[in-house]
Amino acid sequence: xxxxxxxxxxxxxxxxxxxxxxxxxQAPNAKSSIRKVIGVVSGKGGVxxxxxxxxxxxxxxxRGYHTGVLDADITGPSIPxxxxxxxxxxxxxxxxxxxxxxxxIDVMSVNLILENETDPVVWRGPMIANxxxxxxxxxxxxxxxxxxxxxxxxxxxxxxxxxxxxxxDGILVVTSPQELVAMIVSKAVTMAGMMHVPILGVVENMxxxxxxxxxxxxxxxxxxxxxxxxxxxxxxxxxxxxxxxxIAAQIDAGCAESAEAPWLAAAADTVEQLLKx
Ligand SMILES: Nc1ncnc2c1ncn2[C@@H]1O[C@H](COP(=O)(O)OP(=O)(O)OP(=O)(O)O)[C@@H](O)[C@H]1O
Numbered sequence: 001x002x003x004x005x006x007x008x009x010x011x012x013x014x015x016x017x018x019x020x021x022x023x024x025x026q027a028p029n030a031k032s033s034i035r036k037v038i039g040v041v042s043g044k045g046g047v048x049x050x051x052x053x054x055x056x057x058x059x060x061x062x063r064g065y066h067t068g069v070l071d072a073d074i075t076g077p078s079i080p081x082x083x084x085x086x087x088x089x090x091x092x093x094x095x096x097x098x099x100x101x102x103x104x105i106d107v108m109s110v111n112l113i114l115e116n117e118t119d120p121v122v123w124r125g126p127m128i129a130n131x132x133x134x135x136x137x138x139x140x141x142x143x144x145x146x147x148x149x150x151x152x153x154x155x156x157x158x159x160x161x162x163x164x165x166x167x168x169d170g171i172l173v174v175t176s177p178q179e180l181v182a183m184i185v186s187k188a189v190t191m192a193g194m195m196h197v198p199i200l201g202v203v204e205n206m207x208x209x210x211x212x213x214x215x216x217x218x219x220x221x222x223x224x225x226x227x228x229x230x231x232x233x234x235x236x237x238x239x240x241x242x243x244x245x246x247i248a249a250q251i252d253a254g255c256a257e258s259a260e261a262p263w264l265a266a267a268a269d270t271v272e273q274l275l276k277x
Pocket of ligand 1: 049
């Protein structure tokens with residue numbers, strides 16, 4: 001056991017001095033009503049975590065649920081752009097109001113409060129974590145069935161603080177075949193275990209490219225090793241999706257709500273089950 005720093009948040013040891021990590025959890029805004037909160041995590045940036053978060057909100061919105069996205073990826077906020085939102089978040093009675101997409105998905109992101117959405121966020125970790133916590137405590141999430149939290153990538157200080165502050169009902173892990181999948185999944189499992197949050201399953205994005213002529217699936221990043229890894233941790237692979245130029249173009253154009261990702265249906269079923277359990 002290494003020397004105790006008394007920072008239980010950054011330590012996995014279960015010693016006598018350990019404080020329950022749950023004690024860092026923050027209450028949401030008193031006027032908010034949120035039924036289930038799902039964190040979407042990845043090992044590194046660029047694997048499509050924000051895309052999967054957006055599509056989960058879209059799919060469950062299409063099933064008749066009121067969904068929301070809390071963009072906790074403060075230094076790389078891509079959710080408003082994916083939904084084509086360029087308005088600013090407003091205040092009402094001391095609460096921040098999320099912006100609404102065309103189909104009624106609630107979104108809160110640092111890009112909705114910056115003067116210019118192209119301004120870089122150059123804050124240090126504690127400030128970033130504080131902002132995410134405020135998106136939970138100060139934003140009015142009204143009658144939201146499923147709130148998806150686009151977590152900051154990795155397993156550093158900021159994602160850890162988010163894990164500790166927001167009471168998650170489940171976690172979706174997003175990977176891609178070119179990642180060091182074994183390491184990423186094992187880190188996510190450790191973090192989720194520390195916070196007593198169940199992992200709902202793993203979504204592998206960019207698994208293959210489908211030939212537009214013959215339909216053959218080509219694993220451009222090589223064969224995936226996800227099956228062996230999930231078996232080790234008794235997790236489910238909920239989806240494997242293609243690298244799809246049409247999706248890239250739709251997200252780029254702010255049309256996430258028109259995008260089709262039928263391969264995410266099982267992941268949406270799993271999330272939906274949380275309300276039925
Ligand atoms: N399956 C896919 N097919 C085509 N393009 C995709 C796919 N998944 C993601 N992309 C595109 O790849 C880029 C990176 O995706 P995204 O922003 O979702 O990744 P991320 O993991 O959230 O990264 P970061 O944490 O850096 O924001 C985006 O332009 C997105 O539209």
